[in-house]
Amino acid sequence: MMKNTELLSQNLRLINYFYTRNLSRELSSLKVNHHFEVLLTLAKQKKPITQNQLAELLHIDKSRVAHIIFSMEENEVVMVKTNPADRRQHLISLSPNALKSIPYIEKKVKEVNEMANTGISEEKLSVFVEVAEAMMQNLTKKK
Template identity: 55%
Template structure:
């Protein structure tokens, strides 16, 4: 009998190992895997809404509410109501979060170096191209 291989299994294993290493590397920050949200907020040119953050992180809105609550409790973000639309809230990085971004970025670079060790640049480019193609193929079918 032929064994069926799930692409998602390999990707999930990579994801779990990668996040585990980053969490260990960033344990002093107590971010509980939310470093990606901080990095995403840091690269924005202006404050963004909860809905925009959900889209950027590719998670549902209820998950973003949980992430925001966690980061707000740790004083890494603060929320500001949009004066033009009181239903809309902007998310800002706190000064503490801003000062921690360079350390988070260095940690990500360090883990990336470990993950990419011994892999030729061309193969990495191919990996990312193929990953993007798989994502696009699946998105087409999901619509």
């Protein structure tokens, strides 16, 4: 049982660290610098999206997204094109090679998820997800 004085974020950060480390190890052959979530988010899009839209989808700072996209573009994982309708915007999409790697990434995510969930009943996993979602809603409510 967690004491009221313990930081919840510390436990969540450790889970994230070990989860990401395992996933990075599984996907070390890809040149994506741990940005699997960015790839999977872009793969779900029906058309190229702006950096601002990507930042909103990932819940991260726009400047961080710009840095990630720059790095991914250098590694030829994403393509960035100027929006002809608004030349200030850059439209981001996956490169053909990155698109080909999405099924492999999804397979490895599934394997790491199964590893993380080992020995935990479906009922407990369902409660964990429900509690995590409730906490996010509580923490994002405007006061």
